[in-house]
Amino acid sequence: MKTSNLKRLLVGTVSAAAIFASPLAASAQDMPGEGTTVRMAQATWDTGWFEAAIYKQLIEELGYTVEGPTTLDNPPFYQAVAQGDIDLWVNGWFPLHNTYQPTFEGSAEIVGAVAEGGALxxxxxxxxxxxxxxxxxxxxxxxxxxxxxxxxxxxxxxxxxxxxxxxxxxxxxxxxxxxxxxxxxxxxxxxxxxxxxxxxxxxxxxxxxxxxxxxxxxxxxxxxxxxxxxxxxxxxxxxxxxxxxxxxxxxxxxxxxxxxxxxxxxxxxANDIVPVANTAFLDENPAVRALLGEASVPLDDIFAQNAAMNDGDDDVEAQAAAWIEENRETVDGWLETARNAS
Missing domain, CATH: 3.40.190.100 (Glycine betaine-binding periplasmic protein; domain 2)
Known part of the structure; x- marks a missing residue:
């Protein structure tokens, strides 16, 4: 190899390493959703809003801008997520919502679980x-x-x-x-x-x-x-x-x-409470797919929030933020997995 070519190769290698080690690249990995808006929905039953608020804030920690969540009944949500007008919600109840599967099959999917098997x-x-x-x-x-x-x-x-x-x-x-x-x-x-x-x-x-x-x-x-x-x-x-x-x-x-x-x-x-998201959106946003696959909320915590809400504490966003901080070590593990997926 000629000296000039070797020099160019070494310069290129050093330049690439410098780029990937730069604060800008690290920031991009920490915030893979920066510049992307997520259109989120939530169910009409307020007992599911706590989970929606938690997932919204976790997605925002990945740098995404979250629009909503927009409150929708089941039929319009499943139609909207199938058409790509809404990206996701975390209020799917299956098998109770099996009746809606023909609406979204092939264009949206269940990914992960908020809570498995305990929804009676x-x-x-x-x-x-x-x-x-x-x-x-x-x-x-x-x-x-x-x-x-x-x-x-x-x-x-x-x-x-x-x-x-x-x-x-x-x-x-x-x-x-x-x-x-x-x-x-x-x-x-x-x-x-x-x-x-x-x-x-x-x-x-x-x-x-x-x-x-x-x-x-x-x-x-x-x-x-x-x-x-x-x-x-x-x-x-x-x-x-x-x-x-x-x-x-x-x-x-x-x-x-x-x-x-x-x-x-x-x-x-018995039902699983699960996220349902548009498949094309998930393919374009692997960090969100990974997060939905990792995250969950214990049923006892949902019970406790629902009871507090019924007693008049209806600041769901604040309750979700407090829950995230109380579970910060676990949450950070989910976010790391999501960032690595991006």
Missing amino acids: EGYLVSKAAAEEFGITSLEDFKRDEVKEAFDRDGDGKADMVACPPGWGCEIMIEHHMDAYELRDHVNTIKAGYSASMADAIAAHEAGEPILFYTWTPNWTVNELSPGEDVVWIEVPEVNLPDDMADLADAATREGVAGCVADPCTLGFP
């Missing part, structure tokens, strides 16, 4: 009323004396706090109403969930029997403790929509605190 759903009844009327199942709400006791609006049916239209649980409850032939016996209240539950709790405190659907983690089970104030009741038999038919075994759970039986036939498979 089911029906609860005032413990005193369950004992007085011998209520152990939804089937008992076909009995005249039970319907009368739980009829708060005088229409001859038992009133039950259900889910607003567009929620995954609304689809499931509607399926149960038909499967168990309860249309003539139970009136499903589909107004705003938090307001409806606040009304039901007030009725409970006044000594009236109440019937409601809920999920965990949720502030309702902090306000009305299963086994003390209320009890989980069973469904007559497991009956799931076609897209969940292979999950029948998961709809009966052992060790459910406050259930009338053990194992407890809740009628809903």
Whole structure:
């Protein structure tokens, strides 16, 4: 090799090494999202906003600008993420949201998990009323004396706090109403969930029997403790929509605190709470993909935040920031993995 060529090669090598060792390059690795905007959504149920705020702030620590989160019902979110109008949310509930998979399959995907397997759903009844009327199942709400006791609006049916239209649980409850032939016996209240539950709790405190659907983690089970104030009741038999038919075994759970039986036939498979993101966005932003794959939030922490929120502390952004700092060592490990992926 000629001396001049060797000199040019050495100069080029030194120059490249200097570039990669420069503060500018280090900064780029620390902030791989700099200059990129992430369009984020969150669910309409406020018990999922804590997780959304945590993930938003973690993404921002990678240098991204996060737009939102925009609050969306399930159908518009899954359509928007499939079309690329929204990049992600962390409020997917599967298998409850299986019904929406045909909408986004092939263009968006589940990546990682906020919380696995601990998200329960089911029906609860005032413990005193369950004992007085011998209520152990939804089937008992076909009995005249039970319907009368739980009829708060005088229409001859038992009133039950259900889910607003567009929620995954609304689809499931509607399926149960038909499967168990309860249309003539139970009136499903589909107004705003938090307001409806606040009304039901007030009725409970006044000594009236109440019937409601809920999920965990949720502030309702902090306000009305299963086994003390209320009890989980069973469904007559497991009956799931076609897209969940292979999950029948998961709809009966052992060790459910406050259930009338053990194992407890809740009628809903346990859910994973998961991020769902547009695939093209993830391919272009490997740091976000890696972060979503690593991060998680313990159910107990979500329970605690939901309880605080119900007690009036509704500064979700501050709660999320405090959680991140309390878990800084773990969080920094997730962020390092994300930066390395970029």
